[in-house]
Amino acid sequence: MAKKRPQRTCIACRQTGEKRQLIRLVRTPEGRVLVDETGKRSGRGAYLCADPACWRTALKERLIGRALRVTPSPQDLVLLREYAEALEAKQAKESSQT
Numbered sequence: 001m002a003k004k005r006p007q008r009t010c011i012a013c014r015q016t017g018e019k020r021q022l023i024r025l026v027r028t029p030e031g032r033v034l035v036d037e038t039g040k041r042s043g044r045g046a047y048l049c050a051d052p053a054c055w056r057t058a059l060k061e062r063l064i065g066r067a068l069r070v071t072p073s074p075q076d077l078v079l080l081r082e083y084a085e086a087l088e089a090k091q092a093k094e095s096s097q098t
């Protein structure tokens with residue numbers, strides 16, 4: 001058994017990052033909610049799979065704000081939706097190539 005290490009769990013589907021790629025979201029000290037692609041920003045973090053379905057669930061059910069204990073501003077929500085749409089476009093492109 002591996003030693004215990006920080007578990008990263010998708011806030012939408014509750015799967016851990018062992019098997020799936022997770023994207024970090026962060027609440028900045030200014031109270032903004034951003035996608036943290038480097039995973040290095042300081043602040044409270046939450047994770048979502050790189051799966052548009054999880055992003056849709058998280059946005060629809062306001063899971064991001066709940067996980068980060070902040071209400072994302074309308075501007076931040078727009079950016080999060082755009083990120084979800086970009087993931088969706090990427091996934092659609094990848095699946096059309098197979």
Ligand SMILES: [Zn+2]
Nearest residue numbers: 010013049054
């Ligand atoms: Zn997920």
